[in-house]
Amino acid sequence: MSHVEDELTSQPECWTRVADEAAGHGRGLPAPGERVAIVGCGTSYFMAQAAAALREGAGQGETDAFAASEFPDGRAYDRVLALTRSGTTTEVLDLLGRLKGRTRTTAVTADPGTPVMGAADDVVVLDYADERSVVQTRFATTALTLLRAHLGLHTDAVVDDARTALSRPLPEGLVDCGQFTFLGRGWTVGLANEAGLKMREASLSWTEAYPAMEYRHGPISVSTSGTATWMLGPAPDGLAEQVRATGASWVDGGLDPLAELVRAQRLAVAVAAARGLDPDQPRHLTRSVILTP
Numbered sequence: 001m002s003h004v005e006d007e008l009t010s011q012p013e014c015w016t017r018v019a020d021e022a023a024g025h026g027r028g029l030p031a032p033g034e035r036v037a038i039v040g041c042g043t044s045y046f047m048a049q050a051a052a053a054l055r056e057g058a059g060q061g062e063t064d065a066f067a068a069s070e071f072p073d074g075r076a077y078d079r080v081l082a083l084t085r086s087g088t089t090t091e092v093l094d095l096l097g098r099l100k101g102r103t104r105t106t107a108v109t110a111d112p113g114t115p116v117m118g119a120a121d122d123v124v125v126l127d128y129a130d131e132r133s134v135v136q137t138r139f140a141t142t143a144l145t146l147l148r149a150h151l152g153l154h155t156d157a158v159v160d161d162a163r164t165a166l167s168r169p170l171p172e173g174l175v176d177c178g179q180f181t182f183l184g185r186g187w188t189v190g191l192a193n194e195a196g197l198k199m200r201e202a203s204l205s206w207t208e209a210y211p212a213m214e215y216r217h218g219p220i221s222v223s224t225s226g227t228a229t230w231m232l233g234p235a236p237d238g239l240a241e242q243v244r245a246t247g248a249s250w251v252d253g254g255l256d257p258l259a260e261l262v263r264a265q266r267l268a269v270a271v272a273a274a275r276g277l278d279p280d281q282p283r284h285l286t287r288s289v290i291l292t293p
Contacts, residue, residue: 003280004133004202008265012162014129014142015154022149028106028122029150032060034078039068041091043136043197044083044143049190051081051147057186058151065190068092079104085131085139087114096120108143133280135201137265140194141258148258161259170263171251175270179227180205181219182264183212188233188257195232195264202279203271212236223248230264232257 030036036055038048045067052065066072068082068091080103084092087109096119099105107120110130117123129142148154180199184192189211196209210219213236215229223229223246230251231240243250253260272279 002133002269002278003131004135004137004265005269005279007131007133008137008262008269009166011138011141011262012159012166014126014138015145015159015162017128018126018142018146019149019154019159022146022154025124025146026150028124029147030055030060030063030079030081030106034061035076036061036063036079036081037071037075037077038063038065038081038083039071039092039095040083041068041089043140043194044085046190046194046197047083047140047144048081049193050144050187051190053187053190054148054153055151058153060151068095071095073098077103079106081105082107082116082120083140083143084108084116085110085136087111087116092116093119108146110139135198135268135279137198137262141261144258158256158258161255162262165255165259165262166266168263170267170270171249174228174249174251174267175274177226177228177249178206179222180207180267181215181222181227181229182207182209182232183215183229183235183239184209184232184257185212185234185236191232191257191261195230195261198265198268199271202268203275203277205268205271212239215239216242220246230260232260232264 038052040048048065052063055063082092096105105120106122107116108124109116110126112125126142129139182192182195192209196207199205199207223243225247228249229243232253240250269279
């Protein structure tokens with residue numbers, strides 16, 4: 001079993017643990033009414049998109065998401081929350097340094113022995129969700145579960161769905177598809193982006209991701225026999241029928257969307273195996289992006 005397989009199968013236990021601990025991290029996490037920006041890079045950026053939409057949708061306050069390298073320095077926030085598995089990513093550390101002393105910052109990380117511990121004002125360490133694989137799975141979803149629980153949006157049913165996602169066979173023929181599109185709405189747009197990234201990283205697949213309604217405005221033209229379109233969360237009326245009419249496979253995400261992401265992670269590993277690739281060591285990638293002068 002690859003590291004990423006081992007790590008993705010541990011997600012139900014990680015989610016249960018972080019949900020139990022969420023109340024104890026309350027001081028470091030955004031309070032109701034705060035104007036918040038959530039930042040990250042790669043997978044963490046896509047989790048930031050999901051978390052920002054969830055928080056604002058829950059009426060907790062205006063919440064934006066940015067890639068750490070694209071943070072608008074002239075915009076005022078009460079708190080900036082950084083998601084960083086490694087705690088060493090250059091763009092995140094640079095941003096936290098610029099904000100020091102003028103904006104309250106919190107970092108959620110997996111490694112307590114890294115520079116982010118001193119760079120942020122508050123730190124939440126999820127070391128039990130750390131990973132050996134370059135490809136992120138359980139840290140990202142555990143960090144998002146922490147924020148869902150903090151908002152009162154996590155239930156035991158989410159964990160049950162994750163276990164179902166791990167035990168249920170993938171749809172027949174999906175591994176053989178030549179192109180994959182992931183769709184989301186609201187907070188699940190970030191999850192769709194992340195599902196696409198997992199497929200590209202682990203299996204070098206041609207993947208795309210869109211807000212579901214935007215798929216009608218051009219991208220549906222790539223759908224044909226041998227392609228797959230996967231919806232994370234409820235689909236807009238009529239979209240499934242339109243996709244099936246192209247000859248493409250339609251995957252209807254009936255589980256909690258975060259559990260659907262677990263299914264997409266499994267698909268990425270399965271496609272990698274079918275192509276003889278090592279999902280632990282994606283081409284051209286490292287566990288952390290550290291830029292040197």
